Amino acid sequence: MSVRADTSAAKPLRADAERNRRRIVDAARELFASRGIDITLDDVAAHAKVGVGTVYRRFSCKEELIDGVFEQRLVDMLENAERALAAEDPWDGLVQFLGDVCAGMALDRGLGDVVLGSDQGCHGIAQVRQRIDPFFAKIVERTRASGQLRPDIEVNDFYPILGMIGAAVEFSTSVDAQNWRRYFTVLLDGLRGDGVPLAELPGRPFTDAEVDVAKAALHRRRR
Structure with a gap:
């Protein structure tokens, strides 16, 4: 039995x-x-x-946990890149993709660290990033070929640009978490290559008192 x-x-x-x-x-x-x-x-x-x-x-290790948390977020980013590349207007596609990335970074400080950081030890994230990078390169090349992007802008220029937006997010968050879009628009105007009229700035300049609040909050976060 x-x-x-x-x-x-x-x-x-x-x-x-x-x-x-x-x-x-x-x-x-x-x-x-x-x-x-x-x-x-x-x-x-x-x-x-x-x-x-x-x-x-x-x-x-922590890298395995980072993979577990962020791999799907990068898969979502890949899907955004695919939609951006399929956009009828190349400039709109570029702005859409960059705006989606920056909005994600504004909501999630860790996502910004992953986007701008190393993939060492994060095998899942590294694999997805290898799929994203060719799409983003095509987005940039298509926009440059259309004449809408400055001809001297290369793909790797966008990493410092995203870093600038990350800094704007960190500085603004204690006063107005969405005001990074103002500085995003300034950067976009600097990237244009076709002499179109400047875009209207969203948001507003901070007051002196708000700048003091933002500075104090930034100092506390970095201590």
Whole structure:
């Protein structure tokens, strides 16, 4: 007579493990969004209210956790790049893609770190980025060929440009989290190559008092 193994205890164990994994990923997502990826797995464990050992059993290093949180975000970015390349007007496609990236960075500080950072140890993110880069190169080449983008602008110029917007987001967030769009528009006008009229600036210049608030908040975040 065969004896069937009792698996009733294994199912709750697997369910608990999955719940813990979900809790860890959700906690990491919140911390990455507010503080960037320069946090520790101990920070994640504390925020998730689980033991540090639980985190290390699910993720052997922080890079694995970054992959788990951001790989899908980069897949979404790839889809945005595909739509931008298919846009009827090359300039509109470029602005659409850059605007989507910057809006994501404004909502999630960690995404900005991933976009502008290294893929070392983040194998899933690296694979998706290898698929995004050719699309973005084609977006830039098409816009330049149309005469709408300055002829001396290259693909790699956009990494410092995104860094500038990231700095504008960080500076503005304590006063008006959406006012980065004002400086985004200034940068776009500097990229135009066809002599079109300057775009109307969204947002507003900050008052002296608001500049002081923004400076103080920026100093606190960097201490």
